[in-house]
Structure formats: C-alpha cells, structure tokens
Amino acid sequence: MEPEKAQVGPAVLACMPIALMAAVAVADIVVGPGVGFLPLVSLGPAFASLVGGWRRTAQFGVAALVLCVGLGLYDNLFEERRGFTAMASVAGVTAAGMAAAAIRSRREAELASVRSVAEVAQRVLLRPVPLTAGPLQAAVSYTSAAAEARIGGDLYEVVASPHGIRVIVGDVQGKGLAAVETAAVVLGAFREAAHDEKTLLGVGERLERSVDRELEGEKFVTAILAEIGSEHEAVFLNYGHPAPLVIRERGDAEFPQPPAFALPLGLGLHGADGPTPFQVPFAPGDQLLLYTDGVTEARDARGDFYPLGEKVELLKDKDARRALETLRADLMAHGVGPPHDDAAMLLLRYRDQP
Template sequence: MPVAVMTVVAAVDVIAGPGVGFLPLVSLGPAFAGLVGGWRRTASIGVVALLLCIGLGTYDGLFQGRRGFTAMASVAGVTGVGIAAAVTRSRREAELASVRSIAEVAQRVLLRPVPRTAGALQAAVSYTSAVAEARIGGDLYEMVASPHGIRVIVGDVQGKGLAAVETAAVVLGAFREAAHDEPDLVGVGERLERSVARELQGEKFVTAILAEIDTDHGVVFLNYGHPAPMVVRNGRVDFPEPQVYALPLGLGGHDGGPKPYRVDFAPGEQLLLYTDGVTEARDAEGAFYPLGERAELLQEPDAERALAILREDLVRHADGPLHDDAAMLLLRYHGHGEGKSVPIT
C-alpha cells in the first residue's frame, strides 16, 4: 500500500505539473507504512519517499523557492511520527501476545481437555464462548474417573465475563476434589453447594447437572436447575427429567438439594450434556435450536467429529456469533472395559 500510494502521487504530480501541489502527499507512503509495518520498514519507506520528493521537486523546479523544502520537511516529519507509532504498536503487540499466552495457559488449567476414553466410555467436548477472542466463559464441564465411578459435571454460571470465569473456577475446583473424596453423588453435590454458597454473594447462582456412570448399565443424575440431558438410544431421543427440579447452586442451600434419579445407559447409546446456550440459540426468525431433531448428526463414528458437526450446525442455525456460551459434552457407551479399572487415556 505505501509503495502504491507513492507511485500514484508521483504519477499525478508529473501529469498535473508543479502548479497543483501534489508533492507533499508523498508523505502518505511512510504514514501508511507506520500503520501496518515495523519501524525498519517505515524508515525504509520514509527514505524512499524523501528521495522521491527530492527527485520530483527537482523535476518541478520547486527548490528555487520554499515549496520543495516544505515538502521534504513534511515527508521527514511524517516518517518520524510513523516510526514512533510503529515502535509503540510493536511493543503493545508483544505485550498482548504475552497476555494471550498466559490466558491460554489459564484456560487450559480451568477447562482441561476431557479424556478421550474412560473405561467403557468415549468422550468428546465442545465449547463456544459468546465473547469474541475468548475460549472460556461462564460455562463449565469436567469428567473425573474417581474410585467411586466416572463422574461428570456440566454447568452454567449466571452472568458473563471475568466474574463468571472466577465462579466457574470455584465450582470446578470443588467438584474435582469432591468427586474423588465423596462415596456417593449426593455428597458431591452437597460439597459443591457449600463451596458455592461461601463464594457467591447476592443472588448469583450456577445451574449444573452432575452425572455418575455406574457399572450396571445406568447413569445417576443430580440436576440443579439445568437443562435435561439428551440420551440417544436405538434411534430414539429422550430428555429424562427429574421428578422435581431443584434450585441452582447458590440458591438452594435450604431446600434439601435435588433428588438423584437413575436412567438406563447401555452399550451403543449416547449421552449429551449441554448448557442452555445450545437449546436457546435462535435463528433469524427467533426459533430455538431443535436439539432433539439434530440428534441424527451424532451418527458419525468418531465422537469428536460428531460433536464438531453438531456445533457447526448450531452456529449455522444462529446465523452468526452465539449470544451465550454453549458447552456440550458427549459420552458414548461402547461396552468395552466393563468390570475393569477406569483408566484414562
């Protein structure tokens, strides 16, 4: 761009002659170079612009008066400012790259990749943040192979931004610890409730669903005001709901908590846990995303690829960026590894 601008200015100056006064516009070259290039490139373009200014000024006979020297001063001044701007921008870009690197490490610590396999299960996860350039937000997920079974959580923190990320970190930390220590899922939920109650203030809350896959072809759920899971079996789609919905974490400390309920989960079946950013995504006409009707997209043999296809379809439905974080965790029961320990790979 800088070279093109200077070429056009030079051509117009030669054609129009010295009376029009296009020569100072040669300074646009180093000006554009300062916006898009480094300081060395800007200085090089400035030198070229200065030489071009001298050549055109001599051709037009402008050095017999002040106009030629004024044009040179304009080019030199703009070049100096462009170099300073390029240096400042380079420093800020380096700082931003460092901050992004730190943020990516923090994101990986907060939302660690789930194991691809755990015992008889194959797992995949998808996370889409509603905040541009962000990889995490107020949604959370985790899968833990504990001495008491495979335990999973998917949740949604009220609000967005850094405050929601901080709350998600509290919930995930409490879940990872409780999932290993507590002998039953209700105990895990009670630990989460106490941790959230200590950290949250006012009317903030976290909807969440906890799941424990047992060894008897079943899964036990605890639902804290969260969307019902989707179970895909034999071409049918079910959304098993609790008999009574409990309040979200942070609001239900005095209601006794949710009651566990069990759902059959056998080899060949799929379980999808998700947040409301999925089912509440709207298209241009305001229609919600029909998750149940899109369950056929999960027929892809590879779990990660199947979930990626579902996510792509979700984004197409929204016809643009999602307005809320959307997390999905897919579990497939393959039937191998039954009766063995629960390795993670």
C-alpha cells in the same frame, strides 16, 4: 443477529502504503501542483505503521521523502516553501508512525505473553477427559468465543468415583481470565466433592457452598451435574443450565427437564430452593450429550438458532471423537462469522460391553 462485517485483512493493509503513494504521485502528475497533493505522500508511512514494526515504517518514510523530492522537483515547488513544507510533513508523520509502531509492537508482545499464560492455565484446568470411564466412552469439544486468546468460560470434567461416574458441564458468567479463575474454583470443588460425597445431591450442595464462598458480587455459573451408576440410569442436577440431550440406541432423542428449575451456582444460597435430582433411563447403546448455551444459541444468517435436536444423525459414527467433531463442524457451518459465545460439548456413550 446481523452478519459480521468483513474486516480488512493484514495483506490489504500491507499493500496500502504503496498503493496510496502511487495514487498520490499519479494524481499530482495528472492534475499538477496547483491542487497541492504532495503532502499526502505522508499517507504511505502513516499506513505502514499499522502493520509491521518501526523499521518498516522508517523504510516507507524514506521512500516517501524520495518521492516527495522527486515530485517537488518535477513541479518546481522548491523555488518556494511548499516543497520544504511537504518534506517536513512527511518527516513528521514518519517519526510519529515509528513511535506508534514501536509502542504497538511492545504491547503485542505483552499481550502474547498474557495469552500464553492464560492458555497454559486453561489447559491445566480443563484436563483431557478419559477416553473410557467404566462402561462409558467419552469425547469432548471446546470452542472459545475469545478466538484471539483461545480461552473462555466453559468447563467440563469426568470423574470416576467410588459412587459412580460423575460429570459436570458448566458455563461461567463472563469470558477471559476472570472466567478462567472462576472455572478453577468450580472444578476444584467438584473434583474433591465427586470423590467424597455419597450422593450427587451432596456433591451439588458442597459445590454450591464452595462457589458461594469464593465468588464475589453477582458472579454465577450455570451447570449440570450427572451421575451414571450401575442401575442403567443417569441422575441429574440442573443449576439453570440447558437440558441434556439423551439419544436412544434406536435413534430417538429427548431433552429431559428437571421437576423444578433452580438458580445457577453462586446464587442458590440467597433464599431460593436448590435443584431436585431427577433420573433418566440410560442403558447400553444410549448416548448423552451435555453442552453449553453457545451451542443452542448459535444463529445462522436468518437469525435461526442451531437445531441441536435435529442433528442426532451426525452422532452415528462408531468413534465418539469423530462423531462429536462432525457435530462441531456442522455447528461452525451454521453460525455466521466467529462464535459469539463459548461452546462446549461432552459426549458420553454407554458401551454395549464395558
């Protein structure tokens, strides 16, 4: 993956009209009227329309007209048609720029409204996880690839059910509003099934039926379900999702793999076998990190993936939220430019004392 190219910032664009008109004025004075630099004064209002509203564009248009008249008189261009032609060019570009700026401002306002609605919808869907659930301490981190809208397609939930602490972390195909809609389907089905079903396999089967019924076309969701009960073990169901990271109290880590890999949610009812539950010891002092592929697939400038298994030392802070924030900061420092995929992390700690 190539590094992101630097983008021109708003401050540079804001200064461009002044710089361009000044450069045209200097060039016209130095070279003289023979080259015909005068119509290029219209570049000022043209670039002004890229930043700001129509009023700012009009102000630069008036300044460009004054500069055009001054240079025209200096070059004696009003004795012929060239001076009036240059003024007409400036006026025409200014009018077009004002119209473009007005349309852009209106569309930006509409987009801001849509973003606001989407953010509220996602906050309702991705409710804050409980700080504690039974013997567990929980913390969550979410980074969206859609930086402008701050929404994405990753999902998570922690439910304290009569059958144990049940958790889901998932990754919806796609991004934006469509992904938020799909996440709503998955989370709604999980929250209901987590309370009703006696086994984690029952939760998964019910979730599979709900997702297959609601999703259309080839949409799918990778997900991992976990259940932590009173037997000092965690039970997992993996629907094509990255393996969980289990960190033992003594510091060693492992990525437990399922006995057989299953298709993501939304694709499992098309003739393929569902996932098989598998157990992993999970005792007081241990940590469990569930995450999406935006974490492990983040690349640095050399194209190397983020080495999550080598970063367990970052999770030593006694406060789970601070520990996870440290890991997130390291992940952001590893990547080049803005993230290319959503990255969600859910950290569960088995406390020594409930």
